Amino acid sequence: xxxxxxxxxxxxxxxxxxxxxxxxxxxxxxxxxxxxxxxxxxxxxxxxxxxxxxxxxxxxxxxxxxxxxxxxxxxxx
Amino acid sequence: xxxxxxxxxxxxxxxxxxxxxxxxxxxxxxxxxxxxxxxxxxxxxxxxxxxxxxxxxxxxxxxxxxxxxxxxxxxxxxxxxxxxxxxxxxxxxxxxxxxxxxxxxxxxxxxxxxxxxxxxxxxxxxxxxxxxxxxxxxxxxxxxxxxxxxxxxxxxxxxxxxxxxxxxxxxxxxxxxxxxxxxxxxxxxxxxxxxxxxxxxxxxxxxxxxxxxxxxxxxxxxxxxxxxxxxxxxxxxxxxxxxxxxxxxxxxxxxxxxxxxxxxxxxxxxxxxxxxxxxxxxxxxxxxxxxxxxxxxxxxxxxxxxxxxxxxxxxxxxxxxxxxxxxxxxxxxxxxxxxxxxxxxxxxxxxxxx
Numbered sequence: 126x127x128x129x130x131x132x133x134x135x136x137x138x139x140x141x142x143x144x145x146x147x148x149x150x151x152x153x154x155x156x157x158x159x160x161x162x163x164x165x166x167x168x169x170x171x172x173x174x175x176x177x178x179x180x181x182x183x184x185x186x187x188x189x190x191x192x193x194x195x196x197x198x199x200x201x202x
Numbered sequence: 203x204x205x206x207x208x209x210x211x212x213x214x215x216x217x218x219x220x221x222x223x224x225x226x227x228x229x230x231x232x233x234x235x236x237x238x239x240x241x242x243x244x245x246x247x248x249x250x251x252x253x254x255x256x257x258x259x260x261x262x263x264x265x266x267x268x269x270x271x272x273x274x275x276x277x278x279x280x281x282x283x284x285x286x287x288x289x290x291x292x293x294x295x296x297x298x299x300x301x302x303x304x305x306x307x308x309x310x311x312x313x314x315x316x317x318x319x320x321x322x323x324x325x326x327x328x329x330x331x332x333x334x335x336x337x338x339x340x341x342x343x344x345x346x347x348x349x350x351x352x353x354x355x356x357x358x359x360x361x362x363x364x365x366x367x368x369x370x371x372x373x374x375x376x377x378x379x380x381x382x383x384x385x386x387x388x389x390x391x392x393x394x395x396x397x398x399x400x401x402x403x404x405x406x407x408x409x410x411x412x413x414x415x416x417x418x419x420x421x422x423x424x425x426x427x428x429x430x431x432x433x434x435x436x437x438x439x440x441x442x443x444x445x446x447x448x449x450x451x452x453x454x455x456x457x458x459x460x461x462x463x464x465x466x467x468x469x470x471x472x473x474x475x476x477x478x479x480x481x482x483x484x485x486x487x488x489x490x491x492x493x494x495x496x497x498x499x500x501x502x503x504x505x506x507x508x509x510x511x512x513x514x515x516x517x518x519x520x521x522x523x524x525x526x527x528x529x530x531x532x533x534x535x536x537x538x539x540x541x542x543x544x545x546x547x548x549x550x551x552x553x554x555x556x
Contacts, residue, residue: 137242156423157423157436157437158239158243158246158362158423161243161246161247161476162242162243162246164476165245165246165476174479174480174483174484176444176480176483176484177440177443177444177477177480177481177483177484178441178444178445178484180440180441180444180480181441182437
């Protein structure tokens with residue numbers, strides 16, 4: 126699941142390396158519109174609908190936080 | 203606040219759209235982003251094309267065009283109009299009310315109440331509340347509700363947060379006392395502590411427009427706008443909608459003793475496709491029951507987005523059939539409101555161009 130998330134992130138912002146341990150939001154790697162593109166792609170990839178209440182920057186700050194978000198929204202770990 | 207209204211009905215809805223249409227791709231170069239990123243945004247948000255008035259066109263032009271259409275088609279008579287409510291954030295003047303201007307230009311009777319209401323995204327619901335209350339009067343039998351906004355004139359063309367989604371439009375809704383008994387359920391809430399989530403900072407008495415307020419400034423996301431332009435805290439608005447709207451709808455249905463399945467259509471305000479789809483999923487409502495195709499076809503014209511959703515998606519159908527419809531508007535104020543009512547056998551339910 127982690128690799129799929131990285132691939133999607135890479136597709137959205139190819140100029141950044143999402144395998145590094147950094148905060149994507151604080152580091153300016155993802156803005157709010159990137160998050161919308163990311164949620165759309167994750168919903169489609171995993172056949173879920175991420176709860177609108179969960180769409181806050183903190184949940185998209187690292188690959189691990191995104192994976193946790195996916196699990197919370199019904200994706201099997 | 204939960205509300206109930208008795209024995210009122212909508213007998214017709216008309217949307218008036220400017221004929222001028224602008225495609226998202228034609229404006230992409232104005233935004234400070236790559237074409238690839240803009241196109242991804244287009245897909246997710248449902249940006250495609252929007253309707254914009256030509257320079258010099260005002261809301262009274264659109265409203266009068268719509269009303270004259272109804273007079274000519276015999277759907278409405280001038281002497282029948284006992285009240286004219288105009289909900290807008292694009293008045294022609296600070297004073298007088300634009301509804302009075304429309305009354306004068308059309309030569310409507312003097313035995314009438316004209317009023318402007320400054321509301322936006324929930325403006326259709328608030329206008330209907332006012333119409334229902336006026337119809338409690340013995341001498342008021344027919345109310346014309348006008349919703350109109352031309353916010354394209356207040357949005358920076360270099361603001362990709364707002365410009366692609368804004369549309370201009372007006373609608374005319376006829377509201378009258380119902381011939382058969384009914385109960386309309388509604389609710390509304392407001393939170394003025396977040397008044398600046400959607401705002402045009404300058405141009406009013408607090409901060410009059412000046413050369414300084416017209417200066418274009420780049421924000422952290424790369425958008426350029428001035429204090430004379432509309433600014434939206436997109437993240438805050440999104441979170442507010444996802445937090446407040448689902449419980450509002452649950453409460454409305456509970457008060458009305460109806461299930462989600464009982465409702466035929468959910469006609470919600472349409473800021474963008476992404477937000478609407480998330481609301482539908484959260485409420486576990488099939489997306490086909492909550493159309494989200496107004497922004498992509500016409501743009502979001504604030505309080506006109508719900509009447510446009512009804513005329514565009516249910517046009518002729520509602521002139522022949524009966525549907526239980528849940529309306530919900532949410533945004534500027536902050537304001538959020540919903541109505542559950544039956545729309546049936548409308549005399550007209552259509553879109554015309556200006």
